[in-house]
Amino acid sequence: MVSLELYHQTYTYDTGNNLTRLSHQAQSNTWQQTITLHPNSNRGTENNNPNNFDANGNLSNLDNIGSLNWHYNNTLSKLTKQNKTTEYYVYDHQGNRVRTVIETNNQIQSQRNYLPSLDISTNQTNTLHIGTHILSEQTKDSAQTRYQLSSHLQTNALELNDQAQVISYEHYYPYGGTAIIASKDKTQAQQKRYRYTGKERDDSSGLYYYGARYLAPWLTRWISPDSAGSVDGLNLYVYVGNNPLKYIDPTGHIFTISWDDFVFILNKHLSTKKLNLWVGENHDEVEGGKIILDLNGSFWEDRNLIFEETDHTKAEPLSSWSSGAPYLRFTTLNSQKLREMVRSVHELSKRRKSYAFAANDWKDLALDYVELKRQGLTGESDFLLGAAHLLFHKLHTYAKQSGMDEKSFPAYWNFEPDTSIALISKQTLDNFPMSLSKDLRGKEEYGLWVHNKDGLVKNSILILGQKHVIKGIFGDLATKIPRDLHLLTPPSRSTASLPVRTKRCVIL
Known part of the structure; x- marks a missing residue:
C-alpha cells in the first residue's frame, strides 16, 4: 500500500526565465534539484556541465x-x-x-x-x-x-x-x-x-x-x-x-486547430462583434478562391464579397459580372482547376453583395473605403486579394514603381483594422514568388495555423492579425509570428483541442 501525503514545491528562476532551483518538501522526503546555466546563454543542465550542447544548442x-x-x-x-x-x-x-x-x-x-x-x-x-x-x-x-x-x-x-x-x-x-x-x-x-x-x-x-x-x-x-x-x-x-498550469504548447511551436474549431470560434465572436476576413492568394493559383468558397455557409450571417480589381477607376459595387470573368487582371486561365474555381466564385458573387476595391492599381485605399461606404457597404466582408498586400508591411520595388499607396501593405491594417484578420494558405506561402524576409515585413503579428476544410495538412491556412485583434478572438491559441516567415514552423498533423468543444460523453 502506497501512502499519500501533501508536498510543497518551490521553483526559483533567474532574470532570463531559467529554472535554477527546484525544492521539494514533504514529511517523508525532502530534495532539491539545481540547474547549471552557461554564463553566456540560456542553456542549462542538471549535471553541472553547461557545455553539454552541440553547436546548434541541442542538448x-x-x-x-x-x-x-x-x-x-x-x-x-x-x-x-x-x-x-x-x-x-x-x-x-x-x-x-x-x-x-x-x-x-x-x-x-x-x-x-x-x-x-x-x-x-x-x-x-x-x-x-x-x-x-x-x-x-x-x-x-x-x-x-x-x-x-x-x-x-x-x-x-x-x-x-x-x-x-x-x-x-x-x-x-x-x-x-x-x-x-x-x-x-x-x-x-x-x-x-x-x-x-x-x-x-x-x-x-x-x-x-x-x-x-x-x-x-x-x-x-x-x-x-x-x-x-x-x-x-x-x-x-x-x-x-x-506557466504550465494555464498554457500548453501542442506542437512545440505555433498552434494548429481544426477547421471546425476555427469556424466555431469565429461564429462565437461574430455573435457579438464584427469581423472582416482578408484572404490572400497568388493570382494564378486556386487556393485563395477555395478558401472563399469554404467560408461560404460557415457563418450565421450573410457577408459581403470584396475583390481586388485594380483596373477599376473607383471602388464600386459589382452588380453583374455577366460581361466577363471576375479576375479581369488575368490574361489567360490555363488551369482547368483555376477556371472551375473562378466560375464557382463568380456564381457565389451573384448571390452576395459584391464590390471591387484597390482601384487604379492601389492608388488610394482610404478613398476606396470612403467610396464603398458611400455606395452602401455595411456589415462584415470577405476580401480576396493578392497575398503580398497581407504579408508585407512596406512597399516592395514593383509597388514603388507603380505608385501604390503605402497603406495597401498590409491592407487589412488600414481598412477597418480593429475588425480584420488575414487568411493565407500554406500552398500560397510555399509558392509565393517574392522573399518573405523580415525586411519587407517589419512589424509583429500574431497567428496560428488552421487545417483547411478538407483536413489536409498541406492545405492548412495561416491566420494573421494584430495582437489585440487576434488575441481577442483566439486568446492563447494565437502566438507571435516570426517577422521572417522562412522561420515559420509548418502546421502540425495534430490539432489543439478546445475545452468547450471537447466535452465528450462516452456511454459504457
Missing part, C-alpha cells in the same frame, strides 16, 4: 540516461542509452516523427510506425486519435479498450475500461513529471503512452514528443532551442512562459 546528453544525436535540421536522430540500447527516430519531409526503432546489439527489439490518425507498434494494434486527444487504445495482449479522460490541459489523468472501471490514475507535477500513478498492476501503467497534455512520453528517455521539439519534464524546459527564434522572448528553451 547532447541526458544525465544517467544516455547520449543524444541530432540531424542537421535539429530533429532528434537517436538516443544511445548507457546499457547500449539505441533508439532511432525517423521523420517525414515536414518534420513529423513517423517511425521509432529500438535496437539492442544491432537487433531490432521493437518499432513503432505513425500514420496521420494511427500509430502501430509490435505490442499495440491500434490507437484512435481525435485531434490531439487520445480517446481510446486497444492492446493486443489484453484486448483491452482504454478510455482516457483529460483535464483542461488535455492531460490524460484517468483511464477507464469498457466497463467504466478504473485502469489507472496519474497525477502530474506542473511540467509533466509523474507525481503518482496508480493502477491494478505495473503492466497496466506501462501500457499508457499518451500522458501530459496528451503527448506521447518515450519510455526510453522520459522525454515528451511535441512534434517540433522534445520536452524534458524534470528539467522543465525544451531540450532544443525554438527554431522560430525569439518570437516568444529571448529564452529559446522556456516552456509556455513558465
Whole structure:
C-alpha cells in the first residue's frame, strides 16, 4: 500500500526565465534539484556541465540516461542509452516523427510506425486519435479498450475500461513529471503512452514528443532551442512562459486547430462583434478562391464579397459580372482547376453583395473605403486579394514603381483594422514568388495555423492579425509570428483541442 501525503514545491528562476532551483518538501522526503546555466546563454543542465550542447544548442546528453544525436535540421536522430540500447527516430519531409526503432546489439527489439490518425507498434494494434486527444487504445495482449479522460490541459489523468472501471490514475507535477500513478498492476501503467497534455512520453528517455521539439519534464524546459527564434522572448528553451498550469504548447511551436474549431470560434465572436476576413492568394493559383468558397455557409450571417480589381477607376459595387470573368487582371486561365474555381466564385458573387476595391492599381485605399461606404457597404466582408498586400508591411520595388499607396501593405491594417484578420494558405506561402524576409515585413503579428476544410495538412491556412485583434478572438491559441516567415514552423498533423468543444460523453 502506497501512502499519500501533501508536498510543497518551490521553483526559483533567474532574470532570463531559467529554472535554477527546484525544492521539494514533504514529511517523508525532502530534495532539491539545481540547474547549471552557461554564463553566456540560456542553456542549462542538471549535471553541472553547461557545455553539454552541440553547436546548434541541442542538448547532447541526458544525465544517467544516455547520449543524444541530432540531424542537421535539429530533429532528434537517436538516443544511445548507457546499457547500449539505441533508439532511432525517423521523420517525414515536414518534420513529423513517423517511425521509432529500438535496437539492442544491432537487433531490432521493437518499432513503432505513425500514420496521420494511427500509430502501430509490435505490442499495440491500434490507437484512435481525435485531434490531439487520445480517446481510446486497444492492446493486443489484453484486448483491452482504454478510455482516457483529460483535464483542461488535455492531460490524460484517468483511464477507464469498457466497463467504466478504473485502469489507472496519474497525477502530474506542473511540467509533466509523474507525481503518482496508480493502477491494478505495473503492466497496466506501462501500457499508457499518451500522458501530459496528451503527448506521447518515450519510455526510453522520459522525454515528451511535441512534434517540433522534445520536452524534458524534470528539467522543465525544451531540450532544443525554438527554431522560430525569439518570437516568444529571448529564452529559446522556456516552456509556455513558465506557466504550465494555464498554457500548453501542442506542437512545440505555433498552434494548429481544426477547421471546425476555427469556424466555431469565429461564429462565437461574430455573435457579438464584427469581423472582416482578408484572404490572400497568388493570382494564378486556386487556393485563395477555395478558401472563399469554404467560408461560404460557415457563418450565421450573410457577408459581403470584396475583390481586388485594380483596373477599376473607383471602388464600386459589382452588380453583374455577366460581361466577363471576375479576375479581369488575368490574361489567360490555363488551369482547368483555376477556371472551375473562378466560375464557382463568380456564381457565389451573384448571390452576395459584391464590390471591387484597390482601384487604379492601389492608388488610394482610404478613398476606396470612403467610396464603398458611400455606395452602401455595411456589415462584415470577405476580401480576396493578392497575398503580398497581407504579408508585407512596406512597399516592395514593383509597388514603388507603380505608385501604390503605402497603406495597401498590409491592407487589412488600414481598412477597418480593429475588425480584420488575414487568411493565407500554406500552398500560397510555399509558392509565393517574392522573399518573405523580415525586411519587407517589419512589424509583429500574431497567428496560428488552421487545417483547411478538407483536413489536409498541406492545405492548412495561416491566420494573421494584430495582437489585440487576434488575441481577442483566439486568446492563447494565437502566438507571435516570426517577422521572417522562412522561420515559420509548418502546421502540425495534430490539432489543439478546445475545452468547450471537447466535452465528450462516452456511454459504457
